[in-house]
Amino acid sequence: MTDAPQTHAATTDDLIYEVEDGIATLTLNRPQARNAFTFAMYDGMATICREMPTDGSIRALVITGAGEKAFAAGTDMSQFRAFDKDQDALDYEKRVGAVYDALEKCPVPTIAAISGACTGGGAGTAACCDIRICTENLKFGFPIARTLGNTLSMENYARVKDLIGVARAKEIIFTSRLVGAQEALAAGLVTEVVPDHAALMARAKELALHIAGHAPLTLRACKEAFRRLRVDGPDAEGDDLVIMTFMSEDFREGLDAFFNKRKPEFKGK
Numbered sequence: 171m172t173d174a175p176q177t178h179a180a181t182t183d184d185l186i187y188e189v190e191d192g193i194a195t196l197t198l199n200r201p202q203a204r205n206a207f208t209f210a211m212y213d214g215m216a217t218i219c220r221e222m223p224t225d226g227s228i229r230a231l232v233i234t235g236a237g238e239k240a241f242a243a244g245t246d247m248s249q250f251r252a253f254d255k256d257q258d259a260l261d262y263e264k265r266v267g268a269v270y271d272a273l274e275k276c277p278v279p280t281i282a283a284i285s286g287a288c289t290g291g292g293a294g295t296a297a298c299c300d301i302r303i304c305t306e307n308l309k310f311g312f313p314i315a316r317t318l319g320n321t322l323s324m325e326n327y328a329r330v331k332d333l334i335g336v337a338r339a340k341e342i343i344f345t346s347r348l349v350g351a352q353e354a355l356a357a358g359l360v361t362e363v364v365p366d367h368a369a370l371m372a373r374a375k376e377l378a379l380h381i382a383g384h385a386p387l388t389l390r391a392c393k394e395a396f397r398r399l400r401v402d403g404p405d406a407e408g409d410d411l412v413i414m415t416f417m418s419e420d421f422r423e424g425l426d427a428f429f430n431k432r433k434p435e436f437k438g439k
Contacts, residue, residue, distance in 0.1 A: 185214045186236075193378045194222075194231045194278075198292075204243035205235040207291045209265070212245075215295075216269040219276040224390075226438030229382030231276060232374045233299060234283040235292070238307070238367040241282065244290025247318070263323045266291065270325065273298040274397050277390050279381050283374040284308055284360070285367045289348065294322075297329040300393060301377070303362040305370050306351050310359065313346040332400060334359055385420050386438035 181187045186197040196218060198205040215233075222228060235241040245266070253259060273280065273295065282288075282299035288310045296302050296310070304310075312330070314320050322330070322343075330339045334357050342349060351363045364370050381389070391411040398406035415421055419439045427434035 182210065182214060184208060185211050187218055189228060191379065192227065192229045192382050193375060194218075194228050196231060196233045197236055198234070198242050199236040201235075201237040201239065203246060204240035204287055205237075205292070206243050206246040207295075208246050209249060212266060212269045212291075216272040219272040222276050222278055224277050224386075224438065226386055226436075228278055229386060229438075230278050230378035231280045232283055232378055233280060233295065234371065234374065235285060238285045238305070240287040240292070241284040242289075242292030242295060243287045244292055250318070259320075266294070267323055267325055270294060270298045270329075275394075277393075278386070279378075279389050279393065281374055281378055283370050284310075285370055287348075289313060294326050294329070297326070297333055302354075302360040303364065303370065303373060303377070304351050304354065304360045305364055305366055308351040308354055308360070308363075309348040310354055311342050311346070311348040313348065315343060316346040328400060333357075383436075385415075385424065385434070385436040387415050387418050387420055387436075391415050 184198070184200050186199050188195050188197075196215065198207070198211065200206060200208075200211075219231075222231070250262075253262070279301065280299040282296040282302045284296060284302060284304040286305070286307050286309060288296050288304075288308060290312060293310055293312055312322060314322070327339070334342075338357060349357070349359065351360070354360045355363050362373065364373050391408075391414060395406070395408055395411055398408065420434075420436045423436060424434045
């Protein structure tokens with residue numbers, strides 16, 4: 171028996187959030203615009219991540235786009251028409267940067283389930299997720315040099331560099347080409363390629379349920395450790411993460427299960 175799907179206050183027609191079997195799914199729902207982000211969608215995604223419960227009731231978050239044609243094709247360009255001063259550009263990057271920060275700090279593992287176009291803000295969102303899987307029709311990139319003529323934030327350059335390396339990042343941005351599924355797999359940008367959208371969503375749910383069986387505090391510590399290493403480098407501190415896990419009820423449960431040769435029942439406490 172499964173739990174009835176739950177919604178969140180941030181749910182709108184353009185952003186659908188549901189929870190079932192302890193797995194949250196956030197669907198970017200503007201297929202008529204290839205799921206391009208409005209500011210409200212960015213803000214809603216950030217709110218969901220910031221308010222993600224840490225009581226073990228949700229164990230993973232799957233982010234996907236409605237339909238087979240796009241995960242998200244960037245930010246809705248119509249919102250840029252009002253930009254006429256320096257501060258508009260800086261405020262935009264600060265606003266989206268705060269969204270990506272919330273996504274990276276989301277206390278549960280995040281899985282980007284990607285079909286079709288994953289460009290600009292869509293690619294930035296996927297880059298913030300912990301795991302990326304895709305369909306054969308993936309088109310990933312930042313074609314800003316041939317479209318808007320803007321730039322990524324320093325944080326986004328750092329994320330892309332960490333994912334695919336400086337040389338490849340420069341090449342795809344300089345040429346404004348889009349990376350396909352098999353190249354993304356070879357580069358480590360995605361970990362799996364599946365044939366179509368139905369297979370994608372089935373695999374995302376399967377992967378999320380598998381992860382859900384593992385120790386939530388260990389996964390949270392892992393997420394935060396890698397985030398700190400990206401931000402702070404080798405000087406990143408992690409004593410609090412060590413204490414959080416070793417002093418937890420889950421650690422004692424893991425020890426007891428190990429010595430009694432049974433499967434541990436982790437609760438995230």
